[in-house]
Amino acid sequence: MTSPVELSVRVNGASHQRSVEPRLLLSDFLRHELNLTGTHVGCEHGVCGACTILMDGEAVRSCLIFAVQADGHELTTVEGLAAGDDALHPLQTAFREAHGLQCGFCTPGFLMTLIPFLRDNPTPSDREIREGISGNLCRCTGYQNIVQAVRLAAERMAPEATP
Amino acid sequence: MKPAPFEYHRPGTTDEAVTLLAEHGWEAKLLAGGQSLIPAMNFRLAQPGVLIDLNNVEELAYIRDGDVGLHIGAMTRQRSAERSELVAARAPLVHEALPFVAHPQIRSRGTIGGSIAHADPASELPAVTLALEARFRLRSPRGARSVSADEFFTGLFGTALESDELLAEIEIPPPADGAGWGFAEISRRHGDYGLAGLAAAVQLDGDGKCSKARLALLSVGDGPVLATSAAETLLGAEPSEEAIRAAANAAAHRDIDPPSDIHASAAYRRRLVEVLTRRVLPRAFDRARGVDLKPITHEA
Numbered sequence: 134m135t136s137p138v139e140l141s142v143r144v145n146g147a148s149h150q151r152s153v154e155p156r157l158l159l160s161d162f163l164r165h166e167l168n169l170t171g172t173h174v175g176c177e178h179g180v181c182g183a184c185t186i187l188m189d190g191e192a193v194r195s196c197l198i199f200a201v202q203a204d205g206h207e208l209t210t211v212e213g214l215a216a217g218d219d220a221l222h223p224l225q226t227a228f229r230e231a232h233g234l235q236c237g238f239c240t241p242g243f244l245m246t247l248i249p250f251l252r253d254n255p256t257p258s259d260r261e262i263r264e265g266i267s268g269n270l271c272r273c274t275g276y277q278n279i280v281q282a283v284r285l286a287a288e289r290m291a292p293e294a295t296p
Numbered sequence: 297m298k299p300a301p302f303e304y305h306r307p308g309t310t311d312e313a314v315t316l317l318a319e320h321g322w323e324a325k326l327l328a329g330g331q332s333l334i335p336a337m338n339f340r341l342a343q344p345g346v347l348i349d350l351n352n353v354e355e356l357a358y359i360r361d362g363d364v365g366l367h368i369g370a371m372t373r374q375r376s377a378e379r380s381e382l383v384a385a386r387a388p389l390v391h392e393a394l395p396f397v398a399h400p401q402i403r404s405r406g407t408i409g410g411s412i413a414h415a416d417p418a419s420e421l422p423a424v425t426l427a428l429e430a431r432f433r434l435r436s437p438r439g440a441r442s443v444s445a446d447e448f449f450t451g452l453f454g455t456a457l458e459s460d461e462l463l464a465e466i467e468i469p470p471p472a473d474g475a476g477w478g479f480a481e482i483s484r485r486h487g488d489y490g491l492a493g494l495a496a497a498v499q500l501d502g503d504g505k506c507s508k509a510r511l512a513l514l515s516v517g518d519g520p521v522l523a524t525s526a527a528e529t530l531l532g533a534e535p536s537e538e539a540i541r542a543a544a545n546a547a548a549h550r551d552i553d554p555p556s557d558i559h560a561s562a563a564y565r566r567r568l569v570e571v572l573t574r575r576v577l578p579r580a581f582d583r584a585r586g587v588d589l590k591p592i593t594h595e596a
């Protein structure tokens with residue numbers, strides 16, 4: 134069974150069937166098989182958080198899951214956040230307005246980490262925000278503006294329940 | 297592709313999993329959350345010929361209360377245990393320690409059983425289960441056996457697991473009357489493996505004297521280390537400030553032989569153990585006296 138395995142997965146609401154080698158990482162599957170290159174790959178050993186996506190609504194490292202393990206599961210990548218091509222998710226808008234990114238390499242991972250974070254804790258303290266993003270590395274911003282972006286997003290998103 | 301090729305199996309039951317394990321022996325690896333195994337495979341430090349994926353074995357994911365304590369199925373995600381009210385009530389030390397295990401994204405995938413079977417000396421759960429005198433239920437095609445945490449951890453990444461055995465369940469005794477607990481660790485960045493950490497389970501008798509003390513340290517030896525001489529200084533005594541200072545001294549200078557590595561020198565680790573003991577024990581004994589305390593939040 135090193136031979137290809139059938140895989141059926143829903144990504145951002147669309148179904149995909151593929152036949153893949155068991156050792157293909159989910160991050161590479163998303164990028165190379167589905168051309169969803171918004172999921173970035175930094176360290177490929179779980180440290181940087183750039184590859185974070187949602188699996189059944191929870192944030193996970195896509196570099197530490199084999200694509201075949203996503204069979205039958207529901208995935209969301211950064212491409213699935215905004216409602217349409219010209220729209221941004223409120224969290225994305227907050228990142229843009231608060232200068233929560235510079236080069237943007239880390240941003241998809243931060244966003245996908247923060248979606249379940251704000252769902253579970255819609256009014257986080259600064260300390261909780263810092264703890265919430267502690268599994269994501271950013272080489273540019275110094276994190277201050279990311280924390281501000283989260284605060285801004287929380288303020289805007291709070292009244293109407295969760296995303 | 298980063299990992300080397302492997303043969304992939306996806307059993308649906310524990311029986312199927314251990315049958316496959318027996319068939320393939322040491323060549324095979326069980327895949328739980330993959331949060332330690334897949335990084336090692338991505339580096340090709342691990343190149344198992346056969347992977348037996350436990351993620352479809354639903355019967356191994358549960359948290360149940362029972363007469364002898366809490367039963368946690370090995371495939372329970374660390375994040376589910378962290379959120380479980382049952383764990384918070386019946387195994388508060390586990391609840392207190394879980395946020396120190398890596399990051400939320402890793403805990404949503406990583407399992408309780410995987411962390412214990414992996415037996416990283418810097419891991420929180422081996423130390424916590426050792427402090428709590430947990431028992432582990434192991435399964436193989438030959439049957440089942442139950443092993444105490446004291447017997448289970450056998451050295452650097454070493455456990456009592458045989459090549460055809462799977463860790464099926466963790467059994468945690470319920471907190472007794474007069475029981476107290478506490479966990480703290482020090483790491484460079486929140487979520488990193490600790491440079492040193494302490495899981496403590498203590499008990500006070502009716503006279504306010506210490507009748508039990510299990511202090512399990514992490515990151516200071518080949519596996520979780522029980523600070524036995526520190527415990528001896530406490531037993532039978534009132535846990536005064538002085539007694540706690542003596543215990544901290546014993547833990548740091550008699551109970552451990554910590555490594556020096558790029559993360560910390562041995563001398564610094566001894567210092568951390570002393571400080572952690574002096575931080576954790578007063579809280580543990582306060583809890584034993586019935587004082588309700590919030591956990592010590594993550595130390596940077």
Ligand SMILES: Cc1cc2nc3c(=O)[nH]c(=O)nc-3n(C[C@H](O)[C@H](O)[C@H](O)COP(=O)(O)OP(=O)(O)OC[C@H]3O[C@@H](n4cnc5c(N)ncnc54)[C@H](O)[C@@H]3O)c2cc1C
Pocket residue numbers: 178179180325326327328329330331332333334335370371396397398399402405406407408409410411413414416418419420421457461462463464487488489490
């Ligand atoms: C960036 C990063 C930081 C981390 N920081 C920490 C930390 O601070 N503290 C910490 O404790 N951990 C940390 N981890 C590790 C994480 O907690 C892992 O989830 C855990 O150590 C292993 O659990 P798993 O379910 O992912 O097991 P896997 O990675 O799937 O397996 C680990 C090993 O255990 C074996 N195994 C798994 N389940 C069983 C079973 N039921 N029976 C027998 N053998 C089994 C596997 O065959 C393998 O050899 C970190 C990981 C990463 C990537």
Ligand code: FES
Pocket residue numbers: 173174175176177178179180181182183184185194195196197
């Ligand atoms: S690429 Fe997955 S965590 Fe760095």
Ligand code: FES
Pocket residue numbers: 233234235236237238239240270271272273274
């Ligand atoms: S914006 Fe460049 S890494 Fe974060």
